[in-house]
Amino acid sequence: xKIVNLSEQNSLxxxxxxxxxxxxxxxxxxxxxxxARRLGEIMAYEISKTLDYTEKRVTTPLGTKDMYLxxxxxxxxxxxxxxxxxxxxxxxxxxxxxxxFVSAYRKEGGDSKLGFDVHIEYLASPSxxxxxxxxxxxxxxxxxxxxxxxxxxxxxxxxxxxxxxxxIASQQGVDMLAKHAPEDSTLxxxxxxxxxxxxxxxxxxxxxxGDLSFGTKMD
Numbered sequence: 001x002k003i004v005n006l007s008e009q010n011s012l013x014x015x016x017x018x019x020x021x022x023x024x025x026x027x028x029x030x031x032x033x034x035x036a037r038r039l040g041e042i043m044a045y046e047i048s049k050t051l052d053y054t055e056k057r058v059t060t061p062l063g064t065k066d067m068y069l070x071x072x073x074x075x076x077x078x079x080x081x082x083x084x085x086x087x088x089x090x091x092x093x094x095x096x097x098x099x100x101f102v103s104a105y106r107k108e109g110g111d112s113k114l115g116f117d118v119h120i121e122y123l124a125s126p127s128x129x130x131x132x133x134x135x136x137x138x139x140x141x142x143x144x145x146x147x148x149x150x151x152x153x154x155x156x157x158x159x160x161x162x163x164x165x166x167x168i169a170s171q172q173g174v175d176m177l178a179k180h181a182p183e184d185s186t187l188x189x190x191x192x193x194x195x196x197x198x199x200x201x202x203x204x205x206x207x208x209x210g211d212l213s214f215g216t217k218m219d
Contacts, residue, residue, distance in 0.1 A: 001178045002186040006046065013042060013190050017167070021206045032212045033085040036138055036167065040089020043165050043188050047134060048093065050163075050186070072132040072161070077125065079104050079137040079149050082210035086136045086167065094134070100125035100156070102149040120152045129157030138209040140166035140189065141202050143176030150181070161185070167209075168193060170202045 006013055016035040019025045026032050053068040077100035078087035091097055103122035133153065137146055146164060162185040164177060169189040177187055193202045201207075211217065 001181050001183060003174060003178065004046070004186060004188050005192055006042065006188065006190045007192070013039065017191050020167070020212075021204065026206060026212055029213060029215065036085035036209070036213065037089035037092070039167050039190055040086040040136065040165075041092050042089075043086075043136075043190070044090045044093035044134075047163050047165075047186075047188065051132070073130075074098075074132045074134065075100055075126060075128055075159075077102060077133060077135045077149070077153060079135075079145055080122070081214060082139065082208075083137045085213055086138050086165070090134060090136060090165070097134075098126045100128075100133075100153060102152055104145040104149055120148055123152050123155075125153055125156040127157045128153060128159045130160045131157070132161045132163070133159035134163045134165060136165040138167040139202060139205070140164075140169035140173035140177070140187075141196055142170075142200050143173040143180075146173070146177060147180050163188060165189075167191065168202055168205055170194070170196050172196055173202075 016038055020032055020035050048070065051070045051072045054071045055066050056069050058065050058067050074094045074097040076087055076090045076094055076097045078084060080101055080103045091099065101124045102120060104120055135150055140146055162182060164181065164185060164187045166189050168191045171192065171194050174187065193205055195203050197203050
């Protein structure tokens, strides 16, 4: 697996993530969603550089111009509900892409040493056979949700190429994907944090991305 950390070079990404982390700012749900959306747009632009392109002649009012345009059929998938703003940013740029949605949630108990298991409850997806899959989730903590969502999506066909995208990842989550995801896939992140706490939340992280985007949910 190829791992691309977009924060390794300073850019406006720093400010967007700083606002998402900052306890004095990130409770503004509109701004939080806006920053997640903008990071999705940046990732879409960077991912677009890896696609296949073909030459096409475009007619203008004054003549013609040969342009190189992407040829891959893209599907943008996200894990509900936290990934929705990020997916919005990705589809702002991949505006011809189809979309897929996976619902993954933590269920207390189970066999995991963390005290919970991750369950897939809902899946809606077009065929993925031979297409380019981008799977987005803002927080890559243990990596379990991302891999379960990916495996669930494989029931809809085998993608030709897979890109995983996360705003903040833990080293444990990165290691987990590197071990279990396809060797020819790519993981795109905009920040890397070193550890998880006892509840498997990323530290320092930013908190619960779903709650910060859409309001606190009832247990």
